[in-house]
Amino acid sequence: MSGVLSPRMQGRLFGRSLLLQSAWSFERMQSLGFAFCLEPWLERCWHGRAGELSAARLRHQEFFNTQPYLASLVVGMVCALEEEAAGAAAAELPAKVARLKALKTAAASALAGMGDAWFWGALRPFCAVLAAAGAWALWERPRWAAAWAILAYLAAHNGPALLVRWGFLRRGYAWGDQIAARLKAWPGQRGVKAVRLAGLALAVACAVLLLNDVPADRKLPGALALAAAMGLRALRVSAFKVYAAVLLGGLAAGLTGWL
Amino acid sequence: MSGPASWLSSVAGAAFVSAVELDGVQVGQFMLSRPLVLGPLLGLLFGVPETGLALGLCGELLSLDDLPLGGNLPLNVTVAVSAALLLTCGPRPVPPELALPAGLLAGWAHRCLETSLRHRRREYSSLAESRVRQGARPPWGRLIAGALAEQAAGTFAVLLVCVFVAGPALRGLWPYAPRVVVVALAWAWWLAPWLGLGSAAYALRVNA
Numbered sequence: 419m420s421g422v423l424s425p426r427m428q429g430r431l432f433g434r435s436l437l438l439q440s441a442w443s444f445e446r447m448q449s450l451g452f453a454f455c456l457e458p459w460l461e462r463c464w465h466g467r468a469g470e471l472s473a474a475r476l477r478h479q480e481f482f483n484t485q486p487y488l489a490s491l492v493v494g495m496v497c498a499l500e501e502e503a504a505g506a507a508a509a510e511l512p513a514k515v516a517r518l519k520a521l522k523t524a525a526a527s528a529l530a531g532m533g534d535a536w537f538w539g540a541l542r543p544f545c546a547v548l549a550a551a552g553a554w555a556l557w558e559r560p561r562w563a564a565a566w567a568i569l570a571y572l573a574a575h576n577g578p579a580l581l582v583r584w585g586f587l588r589r590g591y592a593w594g595d596q597i598a599a600r601l602k603a604w605p606g607q608r609g610v611k612a613v614r615l616a617g618l619a620l621a622v623a624c625a626v627l628l629l630n631d632v633p634a635d636r637k638l639p640g641a642l643a644l645a646a647a648m649g650l651r652a653l654r655v656s657a658f659k660v661y662a663a664v665l666l667g668g669l670a671a672g673l674t675g676w677l
Numbered sequence: 678m679s680g681p682a683s684w685l686s687s688v689a690g691a692a693f694v695s696a697v698e699l700d701g702v703q704v705g706q707f708m709l710s711r712p713l714v715l716g717p718l719l720g721l722l723f724g725v726p727e728t729g730l731a732l733g734l735c736g737e738l739l740s741l742d743d744l745p746l747g748g749n750l751p752l753n754v755t756v757a758v759s760a761a762l763l764l765t766c767g768p769r770p771v772p773p774e775l776a777l778p779a780g781l782l783a784g785w786a787h788r789c790l791e792t793s794l795r796h797r798r799r800e801y802s803s804l805a806e807s808r809v810r811q812g813a814r815p816p817w818g819r820l821i822a823g824a825l826a827e828q829a830a831g832t833f834a835v836l837l838v839c840v841f842v843a844g845p846a847l848r849g850l851w852p853y854a855p856r857v858v859v860v861a862l863a864w865a866w867w868l869a870p871w872l873g874l875g876s877a878a879y880a881l882r883v884n885a
Contacts, residue, residue, distance in 0.1 A: 443797075476809050546713055565717075579707075625874055640868070647876050651876055661865060662778075665861060
């Protein structure tokens, strides 16, 4: 047993964490990927103790689901707790394992909510409108616009996402069962609001670029469509259904001679 | 815009998309499979950057609020945009206003296929568990490679149907489409970015 998360081991865990959802199933969600990710660490912790190693492998094949980027924090925490369990006396082992399982479940649920708000609710939409705004601004030069969209999206998203995925492995390991207390101190929610606000400003810029680009008689229908899409989304109608409704509405309008 | 792509290029494009689609959920999630990345990339590869951008923008903005949370499996927008692009610049090209709804149907078909694949994957967990109970190491490589290969094969099959069946059929029918259908498709195509922007603005509302 090493006692430290070496850079080499961190690299192995990180590489495997990229396959966390490779065998995602409705029944156990990310469990298989999580167990695969932990395999080298479990083999190290429980080396020479076949029964305990099998038990460890089995407990990480139980249901597991969280936001995939923040999963690295859970992986790091579980590494610390598995190491602690492996070093405990035999009489203490059941209690250590029960605590590990409870902390893992609680952390997964809490981090799912946080990660969804950070990455799917703020960063991804921000990157999309950033790429879109540049693409619309460069529309007359399509190759440049395409190159901008690709590079801006990938850089703006993967920069922070990779930093979090790599760095949180070590933090999770260092924090162990203190994850909840440590995360309370993070200014996450303010960051989410700032990114969303910046994204909203870019979306307005996109609308202005689009408005400048269309003939005068089409400005009003475009703006109305934008407002209608926002309203229908507020009513929980998916954007694709809104598009389908526009298509069917166009057909109906054409059939009645209005369009 | 360059001429239509050959059958071979279209098949190669479908194979490329099948590999990149894995990035959406199963491998990495580096956003390579997002429509605003993959659409322009395919557009550049096929010599139609403007079409790739237009389809990518529509797909990206319309799907921005479809969050991949837990068991939620939305329409596969990667497949939708790629299918639309392969239809637009394939050997039997169709106009983008027709390719977009056809692509969305392909994305919906892929969603149905993926639902069944995700149910099937419970067998992988059972296999891994039984190997551990026998005291052995689970065959991780085989399990993960199997899950990825199934997904990629499903994506490839959906895209091949688009290239070899939907493309020629739509191309053949398009000249006979009633004017009202042509006008409605053009209208929906023109409004798609506006609808997408509305959806994006809703997704970015600050007090969410």
